[in-house]
Amino acid sequence: MSIKKRLIASNVAMIVFPIVLFLLLELVIATLIFSGMNGTPVKKDSQWFMSLRFIGLLFILILTNGILTYMVSKTILKPIRILTKAAEEISNGNLDHEIVSVNKDELGKLSETFESMRLQLKKAREERDLYENNRKEFVASISHDLKTPLTSIKGYINGVLDGIPDNPKTKQMYLKTAYQKAEDMDHLINELFLYSKLDFEQFSFQFEPVSLDNFLADYLQELQYDPYFKDVEFTFQSETSENNSVMADRLSLGRIIDNILQNSLKYSDKKERKISVYLQYESDTVLVKIEDNGKGIPKESLPRIFESFYRADPSRNKATGGSGLGLAIVKKLVEGHGGDIWAESEEGKGTSIYFTLKKRKEGNSNAKRINH
Template sequence: MKFKTRLIIAFLAVIMVPVLLTSLFIMLIGQYQLSAIEKTYGISGTTFDALSNPLQVMGRLTENSYHELQATVREDPSKLIDATYLNDFNSALNKKKSYLIVRGEGTILYIGIDTEEADSVIDQLPGYGESETTSENGIYLGGAAQALVRQVDFQFDDGATASAFIVTDVGNAIPELEDFAVDVLAAVALILIFTAFILVFWIYHTVMGPLRKVQKAAQSIKEGNLDFEMKWKTDDELGRLCQDFEEMRKRLKANAEEKLSFDNENKELISNISHDLKTPVTAIKGYAEGIIDGVADTPEKMDKYVRTIYNKASEMDTLINELTLYSKIDTNRIPYNFKIISVNDYFNDCSEELSLELESRNVEFGYFNYVEEDVKVIADAEQIKRVINNIINNSLKYMDKQKGKINLRVKDVGDFVQIELEDNGRGIATKDLTNIFERFYRTDASRNSSKGGSGIGLSIVKKIIEEHGGKIWATSREGTGTTMYFVLRKYQEVPINE
């Protein structure tokens, strides 16, 4: 459920729940108070309308007394000058918040309360025969009187006229009606408080649950802990917030792991380069000291020492160049210079250079070209040469045969030109074959520190070939040798319609 939907439900609940509960409470309390009124004042048939119209209830309080008074004046009017009867009748009325007034020939013959309290009522009493009451409630006297009056006109035996009035003070409501009003107000207040509490608790729980998770996750990230998982149960705005936060955590963790891996690779690279530079530096230093100390005392020895120093310096230069290229690869700043190259011309020249170099190392070299004369590719000649040299140097580094052998084959394979470099070295185990192009990866057979190398040669090769739009892979058999394959897409001229 969306948070917006929850707010709409809460808004409707604030309106509907109090109305429904208040209506229910009014019915229950009203029914109870009506029963109490009927029991206390001896009336029956009271409806809920009476609770909203107190005059109706108060008018019915004296209904039986009114009928009794009518019967009395019909049967024996003289009782209305009998003090005992009048006091007894008035006492019964007092229990119903009423009192009796008897007036004869303009003179008050009897009054059931203090005269001063009744002055305002006496002044407004209707005259004889003006308004004899036959209604259920009587007549209402407003102003200062605030009373309901039931009037019964009659004549004494001597013919004198008189009127009896049952007066009900409406200024003081009956306790049950007051209690009903208080109970309704209390019920409404409690219902509003209860409804507000439930809705606030619901909204608070809905909002604070996910917010606590986000707060806890933020604290964990602040402390550098990314090894946790945020879970959410809802598909609302807050649930999506948790989901976005979890995605952020995953990316931060991935970046942190990538940075850690990068740092470890740099440390390993520095360690490898330091180790590999130490060997030629030591050799250069040793041979230089030999020259200084006069050990190279013949032209032949001097030539040997100088050539050794030169070769070791070349090894250092190769390592430094490899490190520089690695830095450019890592920041995608390799300076490619793509051109249209004739495959035959390029690899014929390349094979001549390789042949001379490998022969000087006592390695047999074979070159086989199966590509037509007109086949071309778009490539960076210098970088492809780097690829070939890196692969061959890797082969020479781990050559374990007394008579090494390397073959270069160039083949036409449809839309691509495939280059194969085969050696008869020690080979690579099957479990290591898929990892040899990863940075710093060394197989068990190549972990001998005497072999040297930064461990990034083949990863550089892979990067260069992939950025030429090609791919590289290898096959190998332990003890027999390894073949490296890479392909370059052919250049195809698009004919222009004249």
């Protein structure tokens, strides 16, 4: 019952209850007095009867008004006290204080709104704490990943300046190693720059119709001549579809595939390395699945592999190194295409990366440049 209806009912009860009780009281008093006087009251008895009537009426008014006022105020003041306590807890930084409302009136709705606000504040604080922790981890990772090759470069160059290489071949090896470390730094800086543009939605996509079937077939064909993938057995399967075109940025699409494949090989532990690519056409999207036969990803690490600087393998050696931004960039690029990305994995058997792209709608064949 709403507060308005409750107050109206209370006011009506404050009129009806006293009248009913007064009539009953008057009947009882009259019965007692008249029965005691054998039905022939005298003047003194009539005065006594009027006095009892007045006292009884006053008592009934005080009693009924007191009880009704207490009952109504209790249903209003109790939720207010709960909300006041909750507001104090929130002002003191305690967002775990739950607000339970049993009323179905305006105060009940206010309590539900207050509880919803508390949950939103709690979620915002958790996201802020997570962001702050990620920021600290991000800065620490950048510092480490930039300092490591820089220290190596300085060491090799100082070695050359100090004349440690005693022959031209060793000196050449020192300089080539320093140059390779500089290349690694340059790659990391480019990855950071790209990730920053994607994160701040300042990256420009050049969307155009792309036949995903042909694009992937040609892309995997070219990888057969890449020394990095020379020992990899590729398999490509695609469903037949009349409309197999998607709206995509070719360069970004190539980077998505390349980053996923490189990440697959980085954690491969099999002598015969295999990667399978599948295309599945749905009503409005195309599903791409890239499956490897690597060592897989632990369950606790799987939800975090698309975070920046997260490595399922915490070691930072040459085999499992990299910028730690590869899959984070992939996620940003896929989302920039309006698609979704996720992963499934089983330790010891391999990992599958899935992502979707939107199909090109009929008549939508013009290339578009979109800043994201």
